[in-house]
Amino acid sequence: MNTERLQHLTEDEILSALVDERDLDSELKDHLASCSLCREALATQRQSFSALGTRARKYTPEMVRPIRIPQEPVPRRLHFGDLKPVLGTAVAACLLVAVLYGGWMRFAPDRSGLLIEDVDRLVENAMPVEFQNLLGEELFRAEEDFMEFIIPPLENGDDTMGGPENLKKKDGIHAKHMATITA
Amino acid sequence: MPNGQLSAYDPLVIRALEGDRHAFQSLVDQYQDGVFRLVFSRIQSRMDAQDLSQEIFLTAMKKMGTLKSPDKFKSWLYRIAVNKVRDHLRKKKFMALFTPFISDDNKERQPGNQPSGYSYTQEEMTGPHRKETAQQEDRLHQKEFWEHVKQMTLELSAMESEVFMLRFFDQQELADIAAILNKGESTVKTHLYRALKKIRNHPGKGVLLEGRHP
Numbered sequence: 366m367n368t369e370r371l372q373h374l375t376e377d378e379i380l381s382a383l384v385d386e387r388d389l390d391s392e393l394k395d396h397l398a399s400c401s402l403c404r405e406a407l408a409t410q411r412q413s414f415s416a417l418g419t420r421a422r423k424y425t426p427e428m429v430r431p432i433r434i435p436q437e438p439v440p441r442r443l444h445f446g447d448l449k450p451v452l453g454t455a456v457a458a459c460l461l462v463a464v465l466y467g468g469w470m471r472f473a474p475d476r477s478g479l480l481i482e483d484v485d486r487l488v489e490n491a492m493p494v495e496f497q498n499l500l501g502e503e504l505f506r507a508e509e510d511f512m513e514f515i516i517p518p519l520e521n522g523d524d525t526m527g528g529p530e531n532l533k534k535k536d537g538i539h540a541k542h543m544a545t546i547t548a
Numbered sequence: 549m550p551n552g553q554l555s556a557y558d559p560l561v562i563r564a565l566e567g568d569r570h571a572f573q574s575l576v577d578q579y580q581d582g583v584f585r586l587v588f589s590r591i592q593s594r595m596d597a598q599d600l601s602q603e604i605f606l607t608a609m610k611k612m613g614t615l616k617s618p619d620k621f622k623s624w625l626y627r628i629a630v631n632k633v634r635d636h637l638r639k640k641k642f643m644a645l646f647t648p649f650i651s652d653d654n655k656e657r658q659p660g661n662q663p664s665g666y667s668y669t670q671e672e673m674t675g676p677h678r679k680e681t682a683q684q685e686d687r688l689h690q691k692e693f694w695e696h697v698k699q700m701t702l703e704l705s706a707m708e709s710e711v712f713m714l715r716f717f718d719q720q721e722l723a724d725i726a727a728i729l730n731k732g733e734s735t736v737k738t739h740l741y742r743a744l745k746k747i748r749n750h751p752g753k754g755v756l757l758e759g760r761h762p
Contacts, residue, residue, distance in 0.1 A: 380744045384737050385722065413757040414744075418716040421697070424690040425585045429598045432580045432605050434573055440613040 372396075374403045382407050383414070561618040572612065576605050579622065582718065583629050589717045590633045591640075592694050600636055604629045623727035626720070630710065630728060696752040703750055708743035711736055 374382065374393060382389055382397065389397065397403050490497065560578070563571035583604055588597040607628055615624055701709040707729075714720045714728060722740075726733045747753060 376748070377745070380741060380748065383744060384741045388737065414716050417756055418719060420693060421589055421717040422585060424693050425588050426594050428580065428584050428601070429594065432576050432602050434569070434576055434605060434609055436569070440567070440610060 373400060374406065379403070379406050379410055383410050557618060558621065561615075561621045564612055565615060565618060572609055575621070579625060580605070583625065586626065586629050586713075586718050587633055589697070589713055591636060592698065596636070600632055601629075604632050607632070620727060623724050626714075626718070626724075626728045627730070630714075634706075693756075696756050699752055700747060700750055700756060703746050704743050705739075708739045708746070711739040712743040712747070715740055 374397065378389070378393060382393075386394070386397070397407065560571045560574050564575055580601060584597055584601045587600045587604070588594065591597055591600070604625070608625055611628070615621060617624075701713075704712065710729065711725055714725045715722070720728065722733055722736055726736045729736065747756070750756070
């Protein structure tokens with residue numbers, strides 16, 4: 366089957382070819398290869414734009430004076446060798462820090478035990494001692510047994526406060542305790 | 549090597565990278581015409597193009613140590629040039645806001661206030677060739693040509709204009725343009741295609757493309 370294109374390239378297609386012939390469809394490429402008219406149209410366009418560039422160069426004036434660079438040396442590109450002193454200094458500084466830190470850790474007094482004690486104390490009660498005194502928490506703790514004696518905890522199963530029997534029993538216990546305290 | 553194709557490892561570039569000032573001066577000698585043309589075609593003022601070219605090479609010298617691929621020296625240099633031109637035009641645009649009554653900031657610098665932006669040297673103004681008809685005619689064509697180029701670039705976007713000029717004025721390959729502008733090759737092709745299409749429809753196409761003078 367003959368797939369050759371019969372129509373000539375449009376102006377836009379000629380411009381596409383002018384930009385880059387390789388980007389044309391294979392059909393257009395084949396047509397361009399075989400059609401002298403389209404090749405001529407493309408060559409004319411190419412020639413026009415090339416001539417434009419030629420005229421631009423022709424109509425550009427000469428430089429006023431040639432460019433001269435100053436006498437200072439051109440900055441060199443950095444090589445690994447240039448970085449050696451910097452790297453050496455950095456490594457020496459790191460080593461120094463490591464040695465100093467190691468020595469300090471070795472000879473510094475061991476405070477880890479004190480720290481654990483502090484942590485334990487804080488876990489038990491985070492409030493400072495002064496405030497604990499103000500709130501009477503120290504006092505409360507010291508007389509806990511005494512308070513337990515004053516207000517005894519409920520016995521197992523004795524979770525009701527209602528009932529005359531219970532009240533009598535409680536009253537009896539309370540009277541007994543109060544007598545002990547008074548004594 | 550005329551302004552152009554650079555071998556994979558140009559010994560001059562290698563030597564310049566090692567800090568050889570003479571090698572760098574040789575590179576300047578090699579590329580100064582190309583850089584000057586690039587600058588002049590964008591700003592169309594001889595004195596400014598001269599100053600800017602000098603500045604471009606000074607920047608290149610200072611930044612020589614940052615050039616990673618010695619085989620891409622030309623693209624690297626042209627990228628500096630394109631950026632400098634862009635900065636110059638931006639500054640010029642900004643300054644124009646403060647000088648509304650002066651249409652061209654180069655007026656003071658140009659003897660005879662040449663409106664084309666092309667400034668003649670003292671020698672050209674007073675020299676023996678000044679009155680020669682052929683030269684005068686040539687200057688007229690020159691003035692007219694750059695006026696049309698200016699009009700044409702106004703029709704194009706900044707990128708289209710840059711790609712077009714690099715391709716046809718500075719004769720750069722698509723891959724080199726992509727490297728100079730730090731864009732993909734397909735992007736460059738798209739901009740070039742759009743630019744060509746706009747120029748094809750431009751009223752001054754005859755003068756620009758066919759060299760016809762009205």
